[in-house]
Amino acid sequence: MSDSMTTTTVTIAGHGNDEIDAYLARPEGAQSRGGVVVIHHMPGYDRATKEIVRRFAELGYDAICPNLHHREAPGAAPDDAAAAARAAGGVPDERLLGDVAGAIAHLRALPGSNGRIGVIGHCSGGRQAVLVGCQLDVAAAVDCYGAFVTGTPPEGFPLKVTNLVDQLPALRAPLLGLFGAEDKFPGPEQVAELEQILTEHGKDFAFHTYEGAGHAFFAVDRPSYNVAAANDGWERIAAFFGTHLEG
Template sequence: MHDERTAAATETGTGTDFSRRGFVVTSLATGFALAVQPVSAQTITTDSDGLVAGEVKIPTKDGQIPAYRAQPKGDGPFPVVLVVQEIFGVHEHIKDVCRRFAKLGALAIAPELYARQGDVSKLTDFGAIRPIVAKVPDAQVMSDLDAAVDFAKGSKGDVSKLGITGFCWGGRIVWLYSAHNPAVKAGVAWYGRLVGDPDELHPKSPVELADKLNAPILGLYGGADTGIPIESIEKMREAIKAAAKTAEIHVYPDTPHAFFADYRPSYRKEQAEDGWKRLQEWFKKNGVL
């Protein structure tokens, strides 16, 4: 992973100059990512009755990126929730999560954050996905999420009630964006990596930004997640405490990575439902929902 990122840093120079890139992805995937087939029978499907839901285009500094947006019908304004994709991009599961938030009265928006680097939805080999994701600069992601907030503001969104949640790759981004944007009211990070080796495209890990958090963060993690050891969670807890920031990390014992992903074998119904309940309580407590 480090070698791939180093190569990517060389390719983009400073790691923040993404304006020269073209756009590989111009529309969202339909269905589920091919890397996680077959889809589980436990998959949750949320209808769009009473909602305005579908693909939109978000203007950014260097062009448009596709995104999925769901919000209630009506005049609003609606609270805004940024939904940050897993490593597999914005596919049907992430779209469904947006509709779940819209059913709760929010405008939820999930921008395709790999749009310049590649379309991972059509790749069947997980090993082929990693090099693409490694080329996505944190600075680009922060900028694109800012653009998504601006889009939501112009689409009946109340950005004074701004929340963010993300899964896996997106869980890490929740911590980073909460340190980046002082307008965030609360965040919920699902099993996002907390430590890591820095490189030019990814200069800081969440544990290094604990003192920069602008909003209360709830972390939801699995005790049996082989990619996120308990030691790293304890390190993050210590950093949060030292920084005197408001954050809680809840660890579900004997629970794997991606336990919220109802379309995958890793799904754990009880933990997922409890996490979704905790998310709603956290967002209500901190002025998002």
């Protein structure tokens, strides 16, 4: 744990070598350490997500969150940028992978990096964290109630998103999944399907479902916040990254 850190907005090279903003937090000290890429939720590159980035710095990691909506509305408020991204159908998977790859490269280039990078996302970011775990070189991935890793988006769903069933056999990173029993996207049946697929393919994963918790139970600024589930979830995340990002 670190009580002192530095935070700043940096520019990184994302997909197609586009320059995008990213929020970076680093604990003070010269010790070797791992890094964490935080993938923001659909509401965007907002205060709540930046607080998560700072929490990982407090836990002793270099942490970064790329602004996935930078191209739609550079310099705009998170709500406006998210609305523009939503109107365009969301962030394409290929672009997401390019932006996260740029964030990973930025972390690995920092002084003191041990080269071991984890990725975490909530809601849409949870699905994207699983995608990253399938496609990019990361040491660990955390899916916090990511919708449509399995299952099918309902009729009229505003985002152009498909499930990741065909990608799951390629999962190369250990995966931690945290879910709410009262959630609908993903519902318990979708979580069970994901567990079955990963088991059939011999993947390294651990899932935990919280009774009485719905979607967005980590969100401290929403009525969905569930204190017990969120506190236990943070303990599991810290232990999981502690296992896979040290050394």
